[in-house]
Amino acid sequence: TTVVVNGTASHAIPSTLYGQMFEDINGGDGGLYAELLQNRAFQQVTPGDATALYAWAAVNGGNITVIADSDPVSSALPNSLQLTIPSGASGSVGFGNEGYYGINVNSSWTYNASFYYRFPEASDFSGDATVALQSASGEVYASAQIPISGSQTTWTQVYAQLTPSTSPSSTANNFTVTFNSSAAGNTINFAMFSLFPPTFKNRANGMRIDVAEARYIALLTLQILLMRPSFFRLPGGNNLEGQSAATRWIWNNTVGALVDRPGRVGDWGYINTDGLGLLEYLYWCEDMEMEPFMAVWAGYSLDGTSLPEDELAPYIQAAIDQINFVIGDPSDSSAAALRASLGREEPFSLTYVEVGNEDFFASESYIYRWRDFAGNLTAAFPQLKFIATAYPFNPILDPTPQQYDNHVYQTPDWFAENSFYYDDFERNGTYYFQGEYAVTSTNASDLYGTTADGRLMYPTIQGSIGEAAYMTGFERNADIVFAASYAPLLMNVADGAYQWTPNLVEFDAANAYKSTSFYVQQLFSLNRGTEYLPSTLPDPSGTVFWSVTSDSSTLAIKLVNYANTTEDVTFQLPFAVSSSATVTVLTGDPTASNTPTNPNLVTPTTTAVTIAQAFNYTAPAYSLSVLNIELS
Numbered sequence: 347t348t349v350v351v352n353g354t355a356s357h358a359i360p361s362t363l364y365g366q367m368f369e370d371i372n373g374g375d376g377g378l379y380a381e382l383l384q385n386r387a388f389q390q391v392t393p394g395d396a397t398a399l400y401a402w403a404a405v406n407g408g409n410i411t412v413i414a415d416s417d418p419v420s421s422a423l424p425n426s427l428q429l430t431i432p433s434g435a436s437g438s439v440g441f442g443n444e445g446y447y448g449i450n451v452n453s454s455w456t457y458n459a460s461f462y463y464r465f466p467e468a469s470d471f472s473g474d475a476t477v478a479l480q481s482a483s484g485e486v487y488a489s490a491q492i493p494i495s496g497s498q499t500t501w502t503q504v505y506a507q508l509t510p511s512t513s514p515s516s517t518a519n520n521f522t523v524t525f526n527s528s529a530a531g532n533t534i535n536f537a538m539f540s541l542f543p544p545t546f547k548n549r550a551n552g553m554r555i556d557v558a559e560a561r562y563i564a565l566l567t568l569q570i571l572l573m574r575p576s577f578f579r580l581p582g583g584n585n586l587e588g589q590s591a592a593t594r595w596i597w598n599n600t601v602g603a604l605v606d607r608p609g610r611v612g613d614w615g616y617i618n619t620d621g622l623g624l625l626e627y628l629y630w631c632e633d634m635e636m637e638p639f640m641a642v643w644a645g646y647s648l649d650g651t652s653l654p655e656d657e658l659a660p661y662i663q664a665a666i667d668q669i670n671f672v673i674g675d676p677s678d679s680s681a682a683a684l685r686a687s688l689g690r691e692e693p694f695s696l697t698y699v700e701v702g703n704e705d706f707f708a709s710e711s712y713i714y715r716w717r718d719f720a721g722n723l724t725a726a727f728p729q730l731k732f733i734a735t736a737y738p739f740n741p742i743l744d745p746t747p748q749q750y751d752n753h754v755y756q757t758p759d760w761f762a763e764n765s766f767y768y769d770d771f772e773r774n775g776t777y778y779f780q781g782e783y784a785v786t787s788t789n790a791s792d793l794y795g796t797t798a799d800g801r802l803m804y805p806t807i808q809g810s811i812g813e814a815a816y817m818t819g820f821e822r823n824a825d826i827v828f829a830a831s832y833a834p835l836l837m838n839v840a841d842g843a844y845q846w847t848p849n850l851v852e853f854d855a856a857n858a859y860k861s862t863s864f865y866v867q868q869l870f871s872l873n874r875g876t877e878y879l880p881s882t883l884p885d886p887s888g889t890v891f892w893s894v895t896s897d898s899s900t901l902a903i904k905l906v907n908y909a910n911t912t913e914d915v916t917f918q919l920p921f922a923v924s925s926s927a928t929v930t931v932l933t934g935d936p937t938a939s940n941t942p943t944n945p946n947l948v949t950p951t952t953t954a955v956t957i958a959q960a961f962n963y964t965a966p967a968y969s970l971s972v973l974n975i976e977l978s
């Protein structure tokens with residue numbers, strides 16, 4: 347193969363080209379969001395139902411149940427945990443929480459614990475609650491005393507800090523609240539527990555540093571190789587939509603004091619605390635230097651119902667308020683004033699707003715839903731760009747969308763065979779966001795089945811290199827492709843903790859694991875350049891693909907070999923280059939995956955290469971090579 351590179355750029359590489367898609371699937375709660383206690387506020391559960399106590403268990407005979415409190419801690423949190431300490435009890439009696447499939451006890455961290463309590467009946471009890479971090483077998487790693495008074499018949503919030511004495515290797519640990527025998531016979535109501543480790547940039551109610559660190563390290567420590575996502579799509583994906591209109595994501599239920607957030611039954615089979623809410627997302631984007639690509643609910647829910655046109659007005663107003671919460675002026679918008687009251691006077695940065703999600707499932711109603719949402723939102727916010735989620739121009743929409751969000755989940759071969767997907771798109775002023783894409787299966791007739799039917803549990807080299815082939819098409823077509831993000835982003839690998847595979851970053855209570863696709867995303871994102879240099883076109887139905895971009899000082903050649911044999915490539919560059927270059931290669935057995943048990947099976951390697959204005963390079967089988975060439 348010979349690649350002749352043109353010295354004149356054909357188009358810019360948009361700054362937003364590579365970013366992240368996020369929603370609470372497999373691990374917003376218990377993942378990126380740093381709260382360590384699962385079911386911390388008994389949101390959306392049925393009191394008295396055994397499942398209402400999920401993640402909680404009695405300790406030493408504490409009698410616990412979830413009640414609909416006659417005097418709830420807030421209207422958003424009607425349920426409380428009621429503890430009765432049996433008379434005659436001895437030892438430490440109470441209850442504990444198992445966390446999100448474990449709790450990482452780290453002696454270098456200080457944990458902030460809190461809960462609300464009240465005595466439903468006044469009592470003369472005066473003593474301590476002991477909060478602790480302990481192993482499943484009862485070894486106490488940290489404990490603190492919180493004074494509790496039986497005269498406290500109204501809700502009060504109490505706090506404690508926990509600093510473990512050691513860092514056990516196991517994450518099978520519990521957070522416990524116990525009382526000694528002096529409390530025997532007492533009944534106490536509890537609400538809104540919380541246990542936070544240190545958070546990313548120490549933001550209150552913030553992100554877990556290690557998962558964030560996996561990306562934070564991606565951003566800071568390994569700058570050379572790791573990802574700088576330029577945008578963050580939120581809050582979904584399916585998790586925006588609700589299984590019904592009533593359970594859709596409601597922005598104003600996700601802001602304000604945690605005790606005022608009702609949570610919701612998410613779209614992935616578990617209850618979302620909404621502790622990771624709109625304001626947390628916006629601070630996260632700002633801290634990570636990402637633009638929020640924010641979605642508004644657009645009248646369609648996953649049960650397949652679309653609201654009729656004459657019922658849309660309140661939801662259009664809700665979308666206007668949501669956008670004003672982000673960018674409005676506090677002096678003329680109550681939503682913006684709410685933002686200011688929560689400590690953020692200044693607007694956030696926002697350019698793109700997505701109207702719905704995957705509305706190709708409801709194209710007919712999207713005709714009027716898009717017309718009314720995009721029509722009114724464009725009038726209210728002419729400076730914003732609105733993204734449509736039906737298939738491009740099918741159906742014809744008015745106002746004409748300037749942006750569409752395309753999604754594709756396919757096989758490795760499909761991605762390698764479709765790297766020219768955007769080459770034939772009409773250049774008519776429309777821009778495209780590849781908002782979701784991933785290899786999900788090796789079985790073209792069962793893309794979403796079980797692993798026995800070809801579904802990937804983790805990305806594989808074959809899949810990741812297929813994705814890389816497809817991504818070369820994003821850069822060749824970056825005159826119309828303005829953004830792209832692999833989906834989904836995160837996966838808690840504990841049994842029962844995930845709903846979708848594969849994912850970009852896996853994690854458990856103590857670690858984050860980078861998949862082979864994570865490395866592909868990093869390598870493209872960190873070497874995206876600022877302009878595209880045209881070159882000999884690859885054979886669309888071949889197995890070798892490339893993309894050449896440059897910034898002021900460097901030429902980046904991304905070379906993808908999707909074959910199981912090496913590929914010799916001759917490059918003819920348009921100008922003299924210094925002879926020193928580096929090549930970073932991701933390659934391995936096509937079925938190889940990085941897994942929690944073998945997290946670094948396949949990682950990129952960087953070596954020096956000698957090159958000239960014309961040079962040969964041999965691409966390994968199933969490989970992505972990124973050549974970084976200093977322009978002399």
Ligand SMILES: O=S(=O)(O)O[C@H]1C[C@H](O)[C@@H](O)[C@@H]1CO
Nearest residue numbers: 583584585703704782833834
């Ligand atoms: O079942 S799917 O529609 O394939 O779900 C996909 C598409 C949806 O936008 C996202 O939430 C999800 C996984 O990333």
